[in-house]
Amino acid sequence: MEVYCTRPRCPRPKNYFTDLDDNITLKTIQQKYCTTCGMPLLLDGRYVPLKLLGRGGFGAAFLARDRRIPGMRQCVVKQFQPAGNLTSIQLQLAQQLFEREADVLAQIGNQNEQIPDLFAYFEITVKSWQSEQPEQFFYLVQEFIDGQNLEEELAPRGTFTEEEALEVLREILKVLKFVHNQGIIHRDIKPSNIMRDRLGKLYLLDFGAVKQVTNAPTGFGGSSTGIYSMGFAPPEQMSGGQVYPSTDLYALAVTILTLLTKKEAIQLFDGYSNQWQWRMHVSINSGLADILDRMLLPAANQRFQSAQEVISALDSLSIPPTQLHPHKASVAKLSSQTQPPQAPIVPPPAKPAFSTIELLGGAAFSGFEGALIAIALLSLLKSPIITLTVSAVILGMLIFAQTRRWIEKLDLLIIAVITFALIYFVPFLHAFISSGQVIILSVAAGLIAIAVTAIFRLIYKLLSLIF
Numbered sequence: 001m002e003v004y005c006t007r008p009r010c011p012r013p014k015n016y017f018t019d020l021d022d023n024i025t026l027k028t029i030q031q032k033y034c035t036t037c038g039m040p041l042l043l044d045g046r047y048v049p050l051k052l053l054g055r056g057g058f059g060a061a062f063l064a065r066d067r068r069i070p071g072m073r074q075c076v077v078k079q080f081q082p083a084g085n086l087t088s089i090q091l092q093l094a095q096q097l098f099e100r101e102a103d104v105l106a107q108i109g110n111q112n113e114q115i116p117d118l119f120a121y122f123e124i125t126v127k128s129w130q131s132e133q134p135e136q137f138f139y140l141v142q143e144f145i146d147g148q149n150l151e152e153e154l155a156p157r158g159t160f161t162e163e164e165a166l167e168v169l170r171e172i173l174k175v176l177k178f179v180h181n182q183g184i185i186h187r188d189i190k191p192s193n194i195m196r197d198r199l200g201k202l203y204l205l206d207f208g209a210v211k212q213v214t215n216a217p218t219g220f221g222g223s224s225t226g227i228y229s230m231g232f233a234p235p236e237q238m239s240g241g242q243v244y245p246s247t248d249l250y251a252l253a254v255t256i257l258t259l260l261t262k263k264e265a266i267q268l269f270d271g272y273s274n275q276w277q278w279r280m281h282v283s284i285n286s287g288l289a290d291i292l293d294r295m296l297l298p299a300a301n302q303r304f305q306s307a308q309e310v311i312s313a314l315d316s317l318s319i320p321p322t323q324l325h326p327h328k329a330s331v332a333k334l335s336s337q338t339q340p341p342q343a344p345i346v347p348p349p350a351k352p353a354f355s356t357i358e359l360l361g362g363a364a365f366s367g368f369e370g371a372l373i374a375i376a377l378l379s380l381l382k383s384p385i386i387t388l389t390v391s392a393v394i395l396g397m398l399i400f401a402q403t404r405r406w407i408e409k410l411d412l413l414i415i416a417v418i419t420f421a422l423i424y425f426v427p428f429l430h431a432f433i434s435s436g437q438v439i440i441l442s443v444a445a446g447l448i449a450i451a452v453t454a455i456f457r458l459i460y461k462l463l464s465l466i467f
């Protein structure tokens, strides 16, 4: 099983432990340590990081499994890892923001099905890798949303249709209504913070920048601390002033325009007239366009004052509410990568997936080895049919051993070198061809196997993109 080291600068974070392929060992073993930097890998004794999902402003996010939950539930482990050289005050503020995400998720995550649940928040202190100094790491574990964020969804495709954008608008307004009613302003609404799972359900993520203002459900505001995403933040947030529910509504409108036009916010805003000039880029229902424009007004008090006001305005347009639907391309891509959340959660795959390099290396080995085996067998048995059958069986066993990772990397090289040396230097093992031809045939077979595998891989990728 491959386990990912979460130490920020570990040069070789991928660890492979064959004993963890055994479910009983995986569940009972006390701890595992990174073979490169010594970092404990089983976080809080239970979370097994599998791969890096991405790095954000305050940390890295890892896909992990919880070995203490039957079926090894998937989860996201976020690690506090601020980028750049921060002063101790900035570092403290960044850490507060990370803890704030944990606080907010603990408060509201379990109450709203479109906000990830919080599973755990903990810190660990470990010996530094290159010095004797102890190092402290903070982790937050939350529900894994099996899907793509809207930025990832938008990148490979064209613009969202009006119907699709309206669905995002209505769904996120529902979540914002709930969030604002808890006295919380998100302050960082943007496509990358909205995720769609493979069944089409939309989620609002990343509560690291929220402002917890007051418990009053309406008419509240709180001062901004300068955390925002350029282009999505309204003037009051950019100037570090008070933020309001309408601050989030403004960012949501910019998000919708981004989806409708696939253009950067800056391309839709005319700095000279200080106005949004987006209508020339997309044509939509005029009532909906007016609602978006009102959400985008520069003065916070001229915009809609609550998510509910926008929902009512949308309802009065009599555009039929859309059915939640997963986007075709993204679902096809996901279905090739992940398992449905509803399905019984299965233990992690016994073996990790193969990278393209590993796949092509394996193909080269199989082709090379196949040719050598065939040359030797034909020289010994003199029967093409028996040679073909026995070679196919041996080759099949070698390929199976590779898929199970019983042989990999250096093993392949060693086996290839030994077989080649045997057949090249023992004349009766290449009785019908010269030594030079052994080289040509085996290398050619290796290259052909690489080419064929690459073509199949390409076709598979193209098909999964299309469907």
Ligand SMILES: Nc1ncnc2c1ncn2[C@@H]1O[C@H](COP(=O)(O)OP(=O)(O)OP(=O)(O)O)[C@@H](O)[C@H]1O
Pocket (backbone or CB within 6 Å): 053, 054, 055, 056, 057, 058, 059, 060, 061, 076, 078, 116, 142, 143, 144, 145, 146, 147, 148, 149, 192, 193, 205, 206
């Ligand atoms: N609960 C989750 N389920 C699935 N994927 C997630 C979850 N939370 C975050 N991710 C994914 O992990 C990656 C990193 O997320 P993270 O929140 O750390 O940073 P970000 O949102 O990309 O950046 P920033 O924090 O600067 O806005 C992103 O691709 C995000 O979509």
